[in-house]
Every structure is written in C-alpha cells, then in structure tokens.
Amino acid sequence: MDDWVKGRVVLIGDAAHASSPSMAEGAAMAMEDALVLAETLAATATLKDALVAYTRRRKPRVDWVQKQCVARDKMRGLPAWGRIALLKLAGNKLYKRSYTPLTDPI
Structure with missing residues (x-):
C-alpha cells in the first residue's frame, strides 16, 4: 500500500x-510501527503533522525490508543445486547484508 493513513x-x-x-520480520515491524507512531504523536503539534511524519519516517525502512523479502523469495526459487552453492559461497555475507541494517535506530 502506498498510503497507510486515511483521516x-x-x-x-x-x-x-x-x-x-x-525474514521473519512481521511482528518486529509492527512493534517498530507502534513505537514510531507513539514518538511522532508525542513530539508533533498536530495529528495531521504527526501522521505525515510517521509515514515519512517508516516508509524507507519498510520499503527496504520488502525489497529484501522479494530478493530472498527469488533466491528460494533457484534450483536446489544453485541455491546451495550460492549459500555456501556467500551465505554469511548475504545474511549480514540482509539483517545488519535492521540494527540501525528506527
């Protein structure tokens, strides 16, 4: 969805x-949403401005996670021999690339 706020x-x-x-990210992303929404509501003068700030703050991270999920789904679609070879060769690097950005502050 492009717009998470209506009124x-x-x-x-x-x-x-x-x-x-x-990425098993669903519950964590929902908790982040709740925390960011609470912070923006507390720090912003009007509800309208808070909801705009919430969306602006969350959208880049959500977009990034969704792109990671698509990439993982594509990799899962590889033949087993290719997927196994790829993971043996670069599995640790791919894992770090996929999760390290999620340790950044929200």
Missing part, C-alpha cells in the same frame, strides 16, 4: 505493509 485511521504492521515471511 485519523492509521494502519500498522501487516495491515499496512505485509510481505512474505522470509
């Missing part, structure tokens, strides 16, 4: 940005 209604978690479970 005073805000969708969070999978309701706003569901993706395949390949």
Whole structure:
C-alpha cells in the first residue's frame, strides 16, 4: 500500500505493509510501527503533522525490508543445486547484508 493513513485511521504492521515471511520480520515491524507512531504523536503539534511524519519516517525502512523479502523469495526459487552453492559461497555475507541494517535506530 502506498498510503497507510486515511483521516485519523492509521494502519500498522501487516495491515499496512505485509510481505512474505522470509525474514521473519512481521511482528518486529509492527512493534517498530507502534513505537514510531507513539514518538511522532508525542513530539508533533498536530495529528495531521504527526501522521505525515510517521509515514515519512517508516516508509524507507519498510520499503527496504520488502525489497529484501522479494530478493530472498527469488533466491528460494533457484534450483536446489544453485541455491546451495550460492549459500555456501556467500551465505554469511548475504545474511549480514540482509539483517545488519535492521540494527540501525528506527
């Protein structure tokens, strides 16, 4: 979805940005949404401005996670011999690339 906010209604978690479970990120992303929404509501003068700030703050991270899920799903579609070879060769590097950015502050 491109827009998670309509009026005073805000969708969070999978309701706003569901993706395949390949990163097991669903619950964590929903908790991040709730924390960011609470912070922006507390720090912003108007509800409208807070909801704009919430979307602006969350969208890049959500987009990144969804792209990672798509890439993982494509890799899962490789023949077993290719997937095994790729993971043996670069598995640790791919794992770090996929999860390290999630340790950045939200």
